[in-house]
Amino acid sequence: MDLRLDGDTALVTASSSGLGFAAASSLAAEGANVVVCGRTPERLRTAEAALADEPGEVLAVETDVTDREDVAALVEATVDEFGGLDHVVTSAGGVPPGTFDEATDEQWHGAFDTLVMSAVWTLRASRPHLADSDAGTVTCITSTSVREAIDGLVLSNAVRRTVIGLVKTVAREWAPEVRANAVLPGAHETARIEELIEDAIERGEVDTYEEGLADWAADIPLDRIGDPGELGDVVAFLASERASFVTGTALPVDGGTLRS
Structure with missing residues:
Protein backbone atom coordinates (compact mmCIF):
# COMPACT_ATOMS: atom_id res chain seq x y z
CA MET A 1 0.00 0.00 0.00
CA ASP A 2 1.36 3.40 -0.99
CA LEU A 3 1.00 5.66 2.04
CA ARG A 4 1.62 8.78 -0.08
CA LEU A 5 4.11 10.33 2.32
CA ASP A 6 6.62 11.28 -0.37
CA GLY A 7 7.99 14.75 0.27
CA ASP A 8 6.29 15.17 3.65
CA THR A 9 8.45 16.14 6.63
CA ALA A 10 8.28 14.12 9.83
CA LEU A 11 9.93 14.90 13.15
CA VAL A 12 10.42 11.94 15.49
CA THR A 13 11.70 12.63 18.99
CA ALA A 14 13.99 10.27 20.92
CA SER A 15 14.60 8.45 17.66
CA SER A 16 18.26 7.47 17.67
CA SER A 17 17.27 3.95 18.77
CA GLY A 18 14.36 1.81 19.89
CA LEU A 19 10.77 2.39 18.87
CA GLY A 20 11.44 6.02 17.96
CA PHE A 21 14.03 4.89 15.44
CA ALA A 22 11.63 2.25 14.13
CA ALA A 23 9.01 4.95 13.50
CA ALA A 24 11.57 7.16 11.75
CA SER A 25 12.70 4.24 9.61
CA SER A 26 9.18 3.39 8.46
CA LEU A 27 8.40 7.02 7.64
CA ALA A 28 11.64 7.40 5.69
CA ALA A 29 10.96 4.17 3.80
CA GLU A 30 7.65 5.68 2.68
CA GLY A 31 9.46 8.69 1.23
CA ALA A 32 9.07 11.22 4.03
CA ASN A 33 11.92 13.53 4.98
CA VAL A 34 12.72 12.54 8.55
CA VAL A 35 14.32 14.40 11.44
CA VAL A 36 15.80 12.16 14.12
CA CYS A 37 17.12 13.32 17.45
CA GLY A 38 18.83 12.01 20.55
CA ARG A 39 21.26 12.97 23.30
CA THR A 40 24.14 10.66 22.35
CA PRO A 41 26.13 11.84 19.30
CA GLU A 42 27.51 8.40 18.44
CA ARG A 43 24.12 6.73 18.54
CA LEU A 44 22.63 9.60 16.55
CA ARG A 45 25.26 9.25 13.82
CA THR A 46 24.57 5.51 13.66
CA ALA A 47 20.85 6.15 13.23
CA GLU A 48 21.47 8.75 10.53
CA ALA A 49 23.71 6.35 8.62
CA ALA A 50 21.16 3.54 8.91
CA LEU A 51 18.52 5.75 7.25
CA ALA A 52 20.78 7.10 4.51
CA ASP A 53 19.58 4.67 1.84
CA GLU A 54 15.87 5.33 2.38
CA PRO A 55 13.99 7.46 -0.19
CA GLY A 56 13.43 10.35 2.20
CA GLU A 57 16.10 12.79 3.30
CA VAL A 58 17.40 12.59 6.87
CA LEU A 59 18.44 15.29 9.33
CA ALA A 60 19.96 14.35 12.71
CA VAL A 61 19.86 16.90 15.53
CA GLU A 62 21.40 16.37 18.96
CA THR A 63 18.59 17.10 21.40
CA ASP A 64 17.62 16.58 25.01
CA VAL A 65 13.82 16.32 24.91
CA THR A 66 13.62 17.18 28.61
CA ASP A 67 15.03 20.63 27.81
CA ARG A 68 12.40 23.07 26.50
CA GLU A 69 14.91 25.23 24.64
CA ASP A 70 16.49 22.18 23.00
CA VAL A 71 13.05 21.08 21.77
CA ALA A 72 12.25 24.53 20.37
CA ALA A 73 15.60 24.54 18.55
CA LEU A 74 14.87 21.07 17.16
CA VAL A 75 11.59 22.21 15.60
CA GLU A 76 13.26 25.34 14.25
CA ALA A 77 16.04 23.26 12.67
CA THR A 78 13.43 21.01 11.06
CA VAL A 79 11.56 23.90 9.48
CA ASP A 80 14.78 25.62 8.40
CA GLU A 81 15.98 22.45 6.67
CA PHE A 82 12.77 21.32 4.98
CA GLY A 83 10.59 24.42 4.83
CA GLY A 84 7.79 23.07 6.97
CA LEU A 85 6.58 20.27 9.20
CA ASP A 86 3.79 17.81 8.47
CA HIS A 87 4.06 15.02 11.03
CA VAL A 88 5.24 14.89 14.62
CA VAL A 89 5.90 11.62 16.41
CA THR A 90 6.71 11.89 20.10
CA SER A 91 8.73 9.20 21.77
CA ALA A 92 10.84 9.23 24.92
CA GLY A 93 13.36 7.10 26.70
CA GLY A 94 12.24 4.78 29.45
CA VAL A 95 11.93 5.86 33.07
CA PRO A 96 13.40 3.93 36.00
CA PRO A 97 11.62 0.70 36.91
CA GLY A 98 10.52 0.09 40.48
CA THR A 99 7.61 -0.10 42.87
CA PHE A 100 5.68 2.75 44.48
CA ASP A 101 7.62 2.38 47.73
CA GLU A 102 10.94 2.63 45.86
CA ALA A 103 10.17 5.69 43.71
CA THR A 104 11.62 9.01 44.92
CA ASP A 105 10.24 12.50 44.39
CA GLU A 106 13.13 13.20 42.05
CA GLN A 107 12.21 10.18 39.94
CA TRP A 108 8.55 11.25 39.80
CA HIS A 109 9.50 14.73 38.58
CA GLY A 110 12.02 13.28 36.12
CA ALA A 111 9.44 10.86 34.73
CA PHE A 112 6.96 13.68 34.18
CA ASP A 113 9.52 15.75 32.27
CA THR A 114 10.63 12.75 30.21
CA LEU A 115 7.23 11.34 29.32
CA VAL A 116 4.86 14.32 29.41
CA MET A 117 6.61 17.67 29.18
CA SER A 118 8.80 16.48 26.31
CA ALA A 119 5.61 15.87 24.33
CA VAL A 120 4.02 19.14 25.50
CA TRP A 121 7.04 21.19 24.42
CA THR A 122 7.29 19.38 21.09
CA LEU A 123 3.62 19.91 20.25
CA ARG A 124 3.66 23.52 21.40
CA ALA A 125 6.63 24.39 19.17
CA SER A 126 5.22 22.39 16.24
CA ARG A 127 1.65 23.69 16.41
CA PRO A 128 1.84 26.58 13.89
CA HIS A 129 3.73 24.48 11.35
CA LEU A 130 1.31 21.56 11.61
CA ALA A 131 -1.61 23.96 11.16
CA ASP A 132 0.01 25.30 7.97
CA SER A 133 0.39 21.80 6.57
CA ASP A 134 -2.25 20.14 4.43
CA ALA A 135 -1.54 16.85 6.20
CA GLY A 136 -0.72 17.73 9.83
CA THR A 137 -0.60 14.79 12.23
CA VAL A 138 0.60 13.98 15.73
CA THR A 139 1.32 10.46 16.91
CA CYS A 140 2.45 9.85 20.49
CA ILE A 141 4.21 6.59 21.28
CA THR A 142 3.25 5.55 24.81
CA SER A 143 2.73 2.04 26.24
CA THR A 144 0.06 -0.52 27.01
CA SER A 145 0.66 0.49 30.63
CA VAL A 146 -1.80 3.36 30.06
CA ARG A 147 -4.52 0.70 29.93
CA GLU A 148 -3.21 -2.04 32.22
CA ALA A 149 -0.53 -1.49 34.84
CA ILE A 150 2.70 -3.46 34.48
CA ASP A 151 4.23 -4.83 37.66
CA GLY A 152 7.34 -3.02 38.81
CA LEU A 153 6.82 0.02 36.53
CA VAL A 154 4.92 2.46 38.73
CA LEU A 155 6.36 5.58 37.08
CA SER A 156 5.42 4.43 33.59
CA ASN A 157 2.01 3.18 34.70
CA ALA A 158 1.04 6.45 36.35
CA VAL A 159 2.71 9.15 34.30
CA ARG A 160 2.15 7.86 30.76
CA ARG A 161 -1.62 8.07 31.21
CA THR A 162 -1.30 11.84 31.07
CA VAL A 163 -0.18 11.58 27.44
CA ILE A 164 -3.48 9.94 26.49
CA GLY A 165 -5.38 12.88 27.97
CA LEU A 166 -3.12 15.21 26.02
CA VAL A 167 -3.75 13.35 22.75
CA LYS A 168 -7.52 13.23 23.28
CA THR A 169 -7.60 16.96 23.99
CA VAL A 170 -5.37 17.98 21.08
CA ALA A 171 -7.37 15.78 18.70
CA ARG A 172 -10.45 17.87 19.49
CA GLU A 173 -8.88 21.30 19.88
CA TRP A 174 -6.72 21.11 16.75
CA ALA A 175 -9.29 19.49 14.47
CA PRO A 176 -9.92 19.58 11.61
CA GLU A 177 -6.49 20.87 10.55
CA VAL A 178 -4.47 18.36 12.59
CA ARG A 179 -5.13 14.75 13.53
CA ALA A 180 -3.71 13.34 16.78
CA ASN A 181 -3.42 9.72 17.88
CA ALA A 182 -1.44 7.54 20.26
CA VAL A 183 0.01 4.08 19.81
CA LEU A 184 0.36 1.73 22.75
CA PRO A 185 3.23 -0.65 22.10
CA GLY A 186 3.42 -3.85 24.07
CA ALA A 187 6.64 -5.80 24.35
CA HIS A 188 9.02 -5.23 21.43
CA GLY A 226 7.05 -7.63 18.56
CA ASP A 227 9.62 -6.50 16.06
CA PRO A 228 10.11 -2.71 16.35
CA GLY A 229 9.45 -2.33 12.62
CA GLU A 230 5.89 -3.56 13.15
CA LEU A 231 5.25 -0.63 15.47
CA GLY A 232 6.97 1.76 13.04
CA ASP A 233 4.68 0.71 10.21
CA VAL A 234 1.59 1.49 12.31
CA VAL A 235 2.97 4.95 13.07
CA ALA A 236 3.56 5.56 9.36
CA PHE A 237 0.01 4.47 8.56
CA LEU A 238 -1.49 6.84 11.15
CA ALA A 239 0.52 9.72 9.67
CA SER A 240 -0.74 8.98 6.18
CA GLU A 241 -3.91 10.01 4.37
CA ARG A 242 -4.91 6.34 4.44
CA ALA A 243 -5.84 7.05 8.08
CA SER A 244 -7.51 10.39 7.28
CA PHE A 245 -10.63 9.64 9.39
CA VAL A 246 -8.67 8.36 12.40
CA THR A 247 -8.06 10.84 15.20
CA GLY A 248 -8.25 10.82 18.99
CA THR A 249 -7.58 7.10 19.18
CA ALA A 250 -5.15 5.10 21.32
CA LEU A 251 -4.20 2.06 19.27
CA PRO A 252 -2.56 -0.96 20.93
CA VAL A 253 0.23 -2.68 19.01
CA ASP A 254 0.76 -5.53 21.40
CA GLY A 255 0.03 -8.90 19.77
CA GLY A 256 -3.36 -9.02 21.50
CA THR A 257 -2.10 -8.74 25.08
CA LEU A 258 -4.59 -6.17 26.36
CA ARG A 259 -7.90 -7.61 27.42
CA SER A 260 -9.86 -4.35 27.29
Whole structure:
Protein backbone atom coordinates (compact mmCIF):
# COMPACT_ATOMS: atom_id res chain seq x y z
CA MET A 1 0.00 0.00 0.00
CA ASP A 2 1.36 3.40 -0.99
CA LEU A 3 1.00 5.66 2.04
CA ARG A 4 1.62 8.78 -0.08
CA LEU A 5 4.11 10.33 2.32
CA ASP A 6 6.62 11.28 -0.37
CA GLY A 7 7.99 14.75 0.27
CA ASP A 8 6.29 15.17 3.65
CA THR A 9 8.45 16.14 6.63
CA ALA A 10 8.28 14.12 9.83
CA LEU A 11 9.93 14.90 13.15
CA VAL A 12 10.42 11.94 15.49
CA THR A 13 11.70 12.63 18.99
CA ALA A 14 13.99 10.27 20.92
CA SER A 15 14.60 8.45 17.66
CA SER A 16 18.26 7.47 17.67
CA SER A 17 17.27 3.95 18.77
CA GLY A 18 14.36 1.81 19.89
CA LEU A 19 10.77 2.39 18.87
CA GLY A 20 11.44 6.02 17.96
CA PHE A 21 14.03 4.89 15.44
CA ALA A 22 11.63 2.25 14.13
CA ALA A 23 9.01 4.95 13.50
CA ALA A 24 11.57 7.16 11.75
CA SER A 25 12.70 4.24 9.61
CA SER A 26 9.18 3.39 8.46
CA LEU A 27 8.40 7.02 7.64
CA ALA A 28 11.64 7.40 5.69
CA ALA A 29 10.96 4.17 3.80
CA GLU A 30 7.65 5.68 2.68
CA GLY A 31 9.46 8.69 1.23
CA ALA A 32 9.07 11.22 4.03
CA ASN A 33 11.92 13.53 4.98
CA VAL A 34 12.72 12.54 8.55
CA VAL A 35 14.32 14.40 11.44
CA VAL A 36 15.80 12.16 14.12
CA CYS A 37 17.12 13.32 17.45
CA GLY A 38 18.83 12.01 20.55
CA ARG A 39 21.26 12.97 23.30
CA THR A 40 24.14 10.66 22.35
CA PRO A 41 26.13 11.84 19.30
CA GLU A 42 27.51 8.40 18.44
CA ARG A 43 24.12 6.73 18.54
CA LEU A 44 22.63 9.60 16.55
CA ARG A 45 25.26 9.25 13.82
CA THR A 46 24.57 5.51 13.66
CA ALA A 47 20.85 6.15 13.23
CA GLU A 48 21.47 8.75 10.53
CA ALA A 49 23.71 6.35 8.62
CA ALA A 50 21.16 3.54 8.91
CA LEU A 51 18.52 5.75 7.25
CA ALA A 52 20.78 7.10 4.51
CA ASP A 53 19.58 4.67 1.84
CA GLU A 54 15.87 5.33 2.38
CA PRO A 55 13.99 7.46 -0.19
CA GLY A 56 13.43 10.35 2.20
CA GLU A 57 16.10 12.79 3.30
CA VAL A 58 17.40 12.59 6.87
CA LEU A 59 18.44 15.29 9.33
CA ALA A 60 19.96 14.35 12.71
CA VAL A 61 19.86 16.90 15.53
CA GLU A 62 21.40 16.37 18.96
CA THR A 63 18.59 17.10 21.40
CA ASP A 64 17.62 16.58 25.01
CA VAL A 65 13.82 16.32 24.91
CA THR A 66 13.62 17.18 28.61
CA ASP A 67 15.03 20.63 27.81
CA ARG A 68 12.40 23.07 26.50
CA GLU A 69 14.91 25.23 24.64
CA ASP A 70 16.49 22.18 23.00
CA VAL A 71 13.05 21.08 21.77
CA ALA A 72 12.25 24.53 20.37
CA ALA A 73 15.60 24.54 18.55
CA LEU A 74 14.87 21.07 17.16
CA VAL A 75 11.59 22.21 15.60
CA GLU A 76 13.26 25.34 14.25
CA ALA A 77 16.04 23.26 12.67
CA THR A 78 13.43 21.01 11.06
CA VAL A 79 11.56 23.90 9.48
CA ASP A 80 14.78 25.62 8.40
CA GLU A 81 15.98 22.45 6.67
CA PHE A 82 12.77 21.32 4.98
CA GLY A 83 10.59 24.42 4.83
CA GLY A 84 7.79 23.07 6.97
CA LEU A 85 6.58 20.27 9.20
CA ASP A 86 3.79 17.81 8.47
CA HIS A 87 4.06 15.02 11.03
CA VAL A 88 5.24 14.89 14.62
CA VAL A 89 5.90 11.62 16.41
CA THR A 90 6.71 11.89 20.10
CA SER A 91 8.73 9.20 21.77
CA ALA A 92 10.84 9.23 24.92
CA GLY A 93 13.36 7.10 26.70
CA GLY A 94 12.24 4.78 29.45
CA VAL A 95 11.93 5.86 33.07
CA PRO A 96 13.40 3.93 36.00
CA PRO A 97 11.62 0.70 36.91
CA GLY A 98 10.52 0.09 40.48
CA THR A 99 7.61 -0.10 42.87
CA PHE A 100 5.68 2.75 44.48
CA ASP A 101 7.62 2.38 47.73
CA GLU A 102 10.94 2.63 45.86
CA ALA A 103 10.17 5.69 43.71
CA THR A 104 11.62 9.01 44.92
CA ASP A 105 10.24 12.50 44.39
CA GLU A 106 13.13 13.20 42.05
CA GLN A 107 12.21 10.18 39.94
CA TRP A 108 8.55 11.25 39.80
CA HIS A 109 9.50 14.73 38.58
CA GLY A 110 12.02 13.28 36.12
CA ALA A 111 9.44 10.86 34.73
CA PHE A 112 6.96 13.68 34.18
CA ASP A 113 9.52 15.75 32.27
CA THR A 114 10.63 12.75 30.21
CA LEU A 115 7.23 11.34 29.32
CA VAL A 116 4.86 14.32 29.41
CA MET A 117 6.61 17.67 29.18
CA SER A 118 8.80 16.48 26.31
CA ALA A 119 5.61 15.87 24.33
CA VAL A 120 4.02 19.14 25.50
CA TRP A 121 7.04 21.19 24.42
CA THR A 122 7.29 19.38 21.09
CA LEU A 123 3.62 19.91 20.25
CA ARG A 124 3.66 23.52 21.40
CA ALA A 125 6.63 24.39 19.17
CA SER A 126 5.22 22.39 16.24
CA ARG A 127 1.65 23.69 16.41
CA PRO A 128 1.84 26.58 13.89
CA HIS A 129 3.73 24.48 11.35
CA LEU A 130 1.31 21.56 11.61
CA ALA A 131 -1.61 23.96 11.16
CA ASP A 132 0.01 25.30 7.97
CA SER A 133 0.39 21.80 6.57
CA ASP A 134 -2.25 20.14 4.43
CA ALA A 135 -1.54 16.85 6.20
CA GLY A 136 -0.72 17.73 9.83
CA THR A 137 -0.60 14.79 12.23
CA VAL A 138 0.60 13.98 15.73
CA THR A 139 1.32 10.46 16.91
CA CYS A 140 2.45 9.85 20.49
CA ILE A 141 4.21 6.59 21.28
CA THR A 142 3.25 5.55 24.81
CA SER A 143 2.73 2.04 26.24
CA THR A 144 0.06 -0.52 27.01
CA SER A 145 0.66 0.49 30.63
CA VAL A 146 -1.80 3.36 30.06
CA ARG A 147 -4.52 0.70 29.93
CA GLU A 148 -3.21 -2.04 32.22
CA ALA A 149 -0.53 -1.49 34.84
CA ILE A 150 2.70 -3.46 34.48
CA ASP A 151 4.23 -4.83 37.66
CA GLY A 152 7.34 -3.02 38.81
CA LEU A 153 6.82 0.02 36.53
CA VAL A 154 4.92 2.46 38.73
CA LEU A 155 6.36 5.58 37.08
CA SER A 156 5.42 4.43 33.59
CA ASN A 157 2.01 3.18 34.70
CA ALA A 158 1.04 6.45 36.35
CA VAL A 159 2.71 9.15 34.30
CA ARG A 160 2.15 7.86 30.76
CA ARG A 161 -1.62 8.07 31.21
CA THR A 162 -1.30 11.84 31.07
CA VAL A 163 -0.18 11.58 27.44
CA ILE A 164 -3.48 9.94 26.49
CA GLY A 165 -5.38 12.88 27.97
CA LEU A 166 -3.12 15.21 26.02
CA VAL A 167 -3.75 13.35 22.75
CA LYS A 168 -7.52 13.23 23.28
CA THR A 169 -7.60 16.96 23.99
CA VAL A 170 -5.37 17.98 21.08
CA ALA A 171 -7.37 15.78 18.70
CA ARG A 172 -10.45 17.87 19.49
CA GLU A 173 -8.88 21.30 19.88
CA TRP A 174 -6.72 21.11 16.75
CA ALA A 175 -9.29 19.49 14.47
CA PRO A 176 -9.92 19.58 11.61
CA GLU A 177 -6.49 20.87 10.55
CA VAL A 178 -4.47 18.36 12.59
CA ARG A 179 -5.13 14.75 13.53
CA ALA A 180 -3.71 13.34 16.78
CA ASN A 181 -3.42 9.72 17.88
CA ALA A 182 -1.44 7.54 20.26
CA VAL A 183 0.01 4.08 19.81
CA LEU A 184 0.36 1.73 22.75
CA PRO A 185 3.23 -0.65 22.10
CA GLY A 186 3.42 -3.85 24.07
CA ALA A 187 6.64 -5.80 24.35
CA HIS A 188 9.02 -5.23 21.43
CA GLU A 189 12.60 -6.42 21.35
CA THR A 190 14.43 -3.19 22.06
CA ALA A 191 17.21 -2.10 24.39
CA ARG A 192 14.49 -1.11 26.88
CA ILE A 193 13.26 -4.70 27.10
CA GLU A 194 16.83 -5.86 27.58
CA GLU A 195 17.20 -3.38 30.46
CA LEU A 196 14.00 -4.57 32.13
CA ILE A 197 15.01 -8.20 31.80
CA GLU A 198 18.45 -7.48 33.25
CA ASP A 199 16.73 -5.70 36.14
CA ALA A 200 14.53 -8.77 36.69
CA ILE A 201 17.63 -10.97 36.72
CA GLU A 202 19.21 -8.73 39.38
CA ARG A 203 16.05 -9.04 41.49
CA GLY A 204 16.19 -12.83 41.13
CA GLU A 205 12.89 -13.06 39.28
CA VAL A 206 14.46 -14.88 36.29
CA ASP A 207 17.81 -16.59 35.82
CA THR A 208 18.66 -15.80 32.19
CA TYR A 209 17.84 -13.34 29.41
CA GLU A 210 16.11 -16.11 27.43
CA GLU A 211 13.91 -16.91 30.42
CA GLY A 212 13.07 -13.22 30.79
CA LEU A 213 12.20 -12.96 27.10
CA ALA A 214 9.95 -16.00 27.40
CA ASP A 215 8.25 -14.41 30.40
CA TRP A 216 7.47 -11.27 28.36
CA ALA A 217 5.99 -13.41 25.56
CA ALA A 218 4.03 -15.74 27.85
CA ASP A 219 0.82 -13.66 27.93
CA ILE A 220 0.91 -12.55 24.30
CA PRO A 221 -1.66 -14.42 22.16
CA LEU A 222 0.63 -14.24 19.12
CA ASP A 223 3.22 -16.12 21.21
CA ARG A 224 6.11 -13.70 20.62
CA ILE A 225 7.19 -10.17 21.36
CA GLY A 226 7.05 -7.63 18.56
CA ASP A 227 9.62 -6.50 16.06
CA PRO A 228 10.11 -2.71 16.35
CA GLY A 229 9.45 -2.33 12.62
CA GLU A 230 5.89 -3.56 13.15
CA LEU A 231 5.25 -0.63 15.47
CA GLY A 232 6.97 1.76 13.04
CA ASP A 233 4.68 0.71 10.21
CA VAL A 234 1.59 1.49 12.31
CA VAL A 235 2.97 4.95 13.07
CA ALA A 236 3.56 5.56 9.36
CA PHE A 237 0.01 4.47 8.56
CA LEU A 238 -1.49 6.84 11.15
CA ALA A 239 0.52 9.72 9.67
CA SER A 240 -0.74 8.98 6.18
CA GLU A 241 -3.91 10.01 4.37
CA ARG A 242 -4.91 6.34 4.44
CA ALA A 243 -5.84 7.05 8.08
CA SER A 244 -7.51 10.39 7.28
CA PHE A 245 -10.63 9.64 9.39
CA VAL A 246 -8.67 8.36 12.40
CA THR A 247 -8.06 10.84 15.20
CA GLY A 248 -8.25 10.82 18.99
CA THR A 249 -7.58 7.10 19.18
CA ALA A 250 -5.15 5.10 21.32
CA LEU A 251 -4.20 2.06 19.27
CA PRO A 252 -2.56 -0.96 20.93
CA VAL A 253 0.23 -2.68 19.01
CA ASP A 254 0.76 -5.53 21.40
CA GLY A 255 0.03 -8.90 19.77
CA GLY A 256 -3.36 -9.02 21.50
CA THR A 257 -2.10 -8.74 25.08
CA LEU A 258 -4.59 -6.17 26.36
CA ARG A 259 -7.90 -7.61 27.42
CA SER A 260 -9.86 -4.35 27.29
